Amino acid sequence: MTKMMGPRWVDFHCHLDLYPDHASLIRQCDEADIATLAVTTTPKAWPRNREMAAQSRLVRVALGLHPQLVAERGAEVALFERYLPEARYIGEIGLDAGPRFYRSLQEQEQVLDRMLRASAEQGRKVASLHSVRSVAKVLTALEATRFIDTSKAVLHWFTGTQAEARRAVEMGCYFSINSEMLRTERHRTLVASLPPEILLTETDGPFVETPLGAVHPRDVKGTVVQLAEVFGVTAEDMRSGLISNLRELLS
Ligand code: MN
Numbered sequence: 220m221t222k223m224m225g226p227r228w229v230d231f232h233c234h235l236d237l238y239p240d241h242a243s244l245i246r247q248c249d250e251a252d253i254a255t256l257a258v259t260t261t262p263k264a265w266p267r268n269r270e271m272a273a274q275s276r277l278v279r280v281a282l283g284l285h286p287q288l289v290a291e292r293g294a295e296v297a298l299f300e301r302y303l304p305e306a307r308y309i310g311e312i313g314l315d316a317g318p319r320f321y322r323s324l325q326e327q328e329q330v331l332d333r334m335l336r337a338s339a340e341q342g343r344k345v346a347s348l349h350s351v352r353s354v355a356k357v358l359t360a361l362e363a364t365r366f367i368d369t370s371k372a373v374l375h376w377f378t379g380t381q382a383e384a385r386r387a388v389e390m391g392c393y394f395s396i397n398s399e400m401l402r403t404e405r406h407r408t409l410v411a412s413l414p415p416e417i418l419l420t421e422t423d424g425p426f427v428e429t430p431l432g433a434v435h436p437r438d439v440k441g442t443v444v445q446l447a448e449v450f451g452v453t454a455e456d457m458r459s460g461l462i463s464n465l466r467e468l469l470s
Contacts, residue, residue: 226254226277227458228443229465230436231395232310232347232375232421234258235278236268238433249276253436254465256421258310258347260285262298265306281308286315286349289330290323296330300337309338310347311375314360317351328356335364342369345468347395347421354379358386367391371468376400376423377409384409388417393468395421398429398438401445411449415457416464418446 228251235244235257248255258281259268268280284292284299303309312334314327338344346366350357354377361367373393377384377400387394396418400406410418420442425433447457 225252226462226465227252228437228439229253229419229461230255230422230424230439231373231419231465232256232258232397233424233436234260234311234426235424235436236264236271237425241271244436245272245275245278248278248436251437253277253439254462255279255436256281256308256310256347259283260288260311261292262295262302265302269305279308280306281310281347282306283309283311283347284330284334285311286313286323286327286331287320289327290320293323293326293330296333299334303337303341307343308345308347309334310373311349312346313349313351313375314353314357315349315351316353316356320351324353328360331357331360332364335360335366339364339366339369344370345373346370347373347375349376350374351378354383354387358383358390358392361390361392373419373468375421378406381409381412384413388414393417393419393464395419396442396446397421397423397427398434398442398445399423399427401442401449407449410446415446415450415460416467418461419464419468420446420461 255278272278375395420439422434427434444454447454
């Protein structure tokens with residue numbers, strides 16, 4: 220088996236640039252055959268991230284403006300638009316209506332709307348979306364801006380209701396699942412109700428902690444084992460299914 224065989228694992232949402240060893244993590248993703256989406260939190264991080272991942276076989280960089288930063292950095296949406304023609308992947312973007320960020324929700328909605336509209340116009344984008352306590356608003360924005368007509372949406376760390384999940388599935392959204400999402404019975408039940416063909420794995424590192432410290436892209440292997448249990452299939456079938464899902468998403 221040569222290295223040209225493509226990825227064996229997928230981490231579709233990881234903040235590689237927030238680890239102290241960014242360059243070495245990129246190398247490790249390539250060596251461990253992990254297709255990794257390096258999401259960013261501000262468009263200012265785009266040029267450096269692109270440069271760092273330019274030689275990487277399996278790391279792709281996403282252009283982002285995190286909803287939790289919109290209160291201070293909302294004006295950077297102009298920079299987002301400037302870099303957008305260079306970007307196939309978008310993220311992290313979305314909404315956060317949790318208590319700490321609720322005050323900026325209206326501005327978050329305006330910024331998200333602008334980013335989705337610009338992306339929809341260019342088309343063929345793939346976005347990783349944050350939707351804390353705001354799934355309905357995020358889904359409505361994907362429709363209203365026509366993003367979902369020209370591009371693909373992946374809901375990252377989904378914590379919405381069954382009804383919201385059904386709506387997202389009907390719209391054609393994908394879901395990236397991390398280890399935290401499989402910790403409670405309620406969330407495992409929700410994940411089990413999703414069609415396995417629209418699932419990916421993610422870590423959301425370094426924001427998710429393991430007993431050994433910040434989660435690492437290779438930790439998606441544990442999530443694959445957990446997902447295999449949820450769906451009652453072998454870990455190898457789950458793993459290869461997730462890679463097929465990634466190919467389908469990007470086709
Ligand atoms: Mn994140």
